[in-house]
Amino acid sequence: MQVSCAFPTALDSADNIVLAERLGYDRAWLYDTPQQSPDVWMTLALAAARTERIGIGPGVLVPSLRHPMANASATATLCALAPDRVAVAFGTGFTGRRAMGYRAVPWSFMAAYIRAYRGLLRGEVVEWEGSRMQMLHPDGHAPARPVDVPVLVGALGPKGNGVTAEMGDGLFATLQVPDFVNEYSWSAYLAWGTVLDDDERPDSEHARLAGGPGWALSLHGAYEFGGPDAVRTLPGGGEWLDVVTATPEDERHLAVHSGHCVELNPADRAAWDAGGHTTLRDVTLSGTRDEVHRKLDTLRSSGVSEIVFQPCGPDVQSELERFLDAARG
Incomplete structure (x- = not known):
């Protein structure tokens, strides 16, 4: 099981991703929560310029926050800055929408959005909101199409599972582990807690x-x-x-x-x-080092292939070190 981390996008997120790379984390995800965070793509670009190995990407993008062309262009830019290190996850919007008073986007909209987004990255002409469009970036403005980037989908129920199976390369789950987690070779699970x-x-x-x-x-x-x-x-x-x-x-x-x-x-x-x-x-991965290690073993056995840990509190380095130590056992 890969051990990755996530951060609520902040002005020091690039520093934390540099730290995570040095400690040995496999990937770092940043949240797309504009009501409380700086821009996720700008912050990922800063991290890309300061790292060499660690995977990076937004986890998760909320489709209604940007036009699919805007996210496709941003994805291509990040792929140019961090070749072969980028993955993108999409979700219907928990805090990314509910904190602004909206409900989650419908799964039908999610499927249409990801279809258009992936088509743009392949260099295709796609239709969105009644118009035909294509990535027209000349040489030097974006990588040549197709831009191949893995796409994970945040899903907990059957509708989300259907969209993930049709449109995604893997699952990005949080709050609970869905029954269908073992249907995907790439199943990331975002969790919180602390090693006591x-x-x-x-x-x-x-x-x-x-x-x-x-x-x-x-x-x-x-x-x-x-x-x-x-x-x-x-x-x-x-x-x-x-x-x-x-x-x-x-x-x-x-x-x-x-x-x-x-x-x-x-x-x-x-x-x-x-x-x-x-x-x-009960509701987080908190516990002693041995307790956390056993919880991770259970997640691994259920089909989770990537644990994504978000550290909290004033000492991010200590939290990252404690969790990685527990994960490695």
């Missing part, structure tokens, strides 16, 4: 800073996919809802997604302090 010391409590300051942002996704996901009733069943869920529902309904998505994958927002902190931290080991 053997005697460390799950409510330690280190656990909160390094494991908390990933743990909070259990609340965010429950709210987005199951509604308030699903959140109330979780430890600290009532306290979390008290904070979120104090926000006007038309801005409630801002209270839910603030600090996404970076830090605990006020609602998350209320839930954590109310006992939510007790589920840290």
